[in-house]
Amino acid sequence: MNKDQLDGLIAFRAVAETQSFSRAAEALNISHSAVSQIIKGLEERIGTTLITRTTRSISLTEAGEKFLNSLGPALDQIFGAFEDVASFSDKPSGTLKLNLLRSPYVSHFEKMILSFMKKYPDICVELHFQEISVDVVKGGFDAGIRLSDILAKDMVAIKLMGPIKWVVACSPKYLKDKTIPKHPRELLAHNCIRFQFEPNRLYDKWEFEKKGQEVQVQVKGTLVMNDALLMKSAAINGAGFIYTEEDSIEGELKSGKLVTVLDDYSASSAGYYLYFPKSSQVLPKLRAFIDHVKEFSA
Numbered sequence: 001m002n003k004d005q006l007d008g009l010i011a012f013r014a015v016a017e018t019q020s021f022s023r024a025a026e027a028l029n030i031s032h033s034a035v036s037q038i039i040k041g042l043e044e045r046i047g048t049t050l051i052t053r054t055t056r057s058i059s060l061t062e063a064g065e066k067f068l069n070s071l072g073p074a075l076d077q078i079f080g081a082f083e084d085v086a087s088f089s090d091k092p093s094g095t096l097k098l099n100l101l102r103s104p105y106v107s108h109f110e111k112m113i114l115s116f117m118k119k120y121p122d123i124c125v126e127l128h129f130q131e132i133s134v135d136v137v138k139g140g141f142d143a144g145i146r147l148s149d150i151l152a153k154d155m156v157a158i159k160l161m162g163p164i165k166w167v168v169a170c171s172p173k174y175l176k177d178k179t180i181p182k183h184p185r186e187l188l189a190h191n192c193i194r195f196q197f198e199p200n201r202l203y204d205k206w207e208f209e210k211k212g213q214e215v216q217v218q219v220k221g222t223l224v225m226n227d228a229l230l231m232k233s234a235a236i237n238g239a240g241f242i243y244t245e246e247d248s249i250e251g252e253l254k255s256g257k258l259v260t261v262l263d264d265y266s267a268s269s270a271g272y273y274l275y276f277p278k279s280s281q282v283l284p285k286l287r288a289f290i291d292h293v294k295e296f297s298a
Contacts (some may be wrong), residue, residue: 008042009071011035012050016060016068092288093122099136100145102129103228104272107248108161109145116292123285131226132198137277142286148270155275158290160297162271165246168206169258173238184208184217184265191240192219196226206243208265215265219243232258 014024015035025032043050050064060068100109105127117125128141136144147164151157168187181187184206195203202224208215223239225231232249235242236257246266252258274293276286 008038008045009075011038012042012064013068013071013075015039015051015058016064019058021058091122092120092284094283094285095124095126096143096285096289097126097128097141098143098145099128099130099134099139099141101131101228103232103248104145104245105129106229107245107250108272112160112293112296115296116289119292120285120288123288131195131228136275142283143274143276143289145272145274148273151273151275154278156278157273157275158293159270160272160274160293163268164271166207166243166267166269167246167249167260168241168243168262169235169249169253169260170241171236171238171257172259174235174240175259181261184215184262187217187219187241187262190219190221191223192221193223193225193231193234193240193242194219194221195228195231195243196224203243207267208262209267210265214267 011024011028014027015021018024018027021032021035021039025035028035039051046067048063049061050067052059052061098113105113113125113127117123128139133146134141134144136142145160148157148159148162168181174191178190179186181190187206192204192206197203204220205216205218208217219241221240223234225234228244228248231242232244232252234240236252241261246253246260249258253260274290276282282290
């Protein structure tokens with residue numbers, strides 16, 4: 001197989017997976033026209049159309065679907081061989097793919113990751129922000145960062161920070177003509193901004209604790225969002241209560257943009273962990289990151 005043929009296979013899978021010539025071009029770091037020409041050349045060599053193009057969308061032909069199903073495992077094996085060879089290098093390099101949440105990245109982990117990038121300039125850090133629980137193996141990630149209570153048992157978990165204190169907060173303007181809740185159940189009389197962490201799945205059962213007694217309230221509200229940072233913005237603008245980490249709103253509490261209620265009932269969790277599969281080989285790039293976060297978190 002010559003280089004042009006391999007380029008054609010890689011470009012074809014990129015277009016098929018992204019459903020876009022533009023996104024495939026961005027992922028491959030080449031121009032849109034180059035991707036189009038590569039796919040055209042591949043189709044000419046094979047002798048059949050693999051991708052149907054319209055002005056608004058693209059789709060795989062039946063031949064394209066069959067070709068993709070056969071092609072995927074072979075390319076994965078080729079890329080895996082490159083990773084295996086790279087693992088013998090003493091100098092950490094390559095692409096480190098991490099999956100994490102946007103809100104704690106901004107409030108807790110941005111400085112840690114930026115300092116790692118400065119320390120290891122040969123490593124490209126690729127961050128993927130997803131609010132849902134993610135299988136790092138199936139997703140093709142090297143590691144992820146999540147709260148301790150949602151980690152699978154077959155994962156190696158390294159503590160980054162914690163414990164985390166959870167609070168209920170809103171803007172002073174929201175409370176201007178309302179009664180301040182004194183017990184978690186009184187939140188049922190208020191508008192609570194609820195978090196949608198997966199399609200059709202809400203985090204609306206807010207957890208509280210006082211003197212060892214746990215209380216759970218299924219709150220209600222007219223605003224549902226899947227982005228914690230935008231939920232904070234909505235709360236600042238008077239949309240209602242949010243349930244969030246105290247550290248993530250530290251600046252807003254100091255400035256008076258937000259205030260907390262039910263402080264006597266604040267619950268806590270163990271904290272955030274870096275996690276990766278027990279069965280996976282720890283490549284130099286991941287080992288370097290593990291050592292860095294341990295040093296940073298010390």
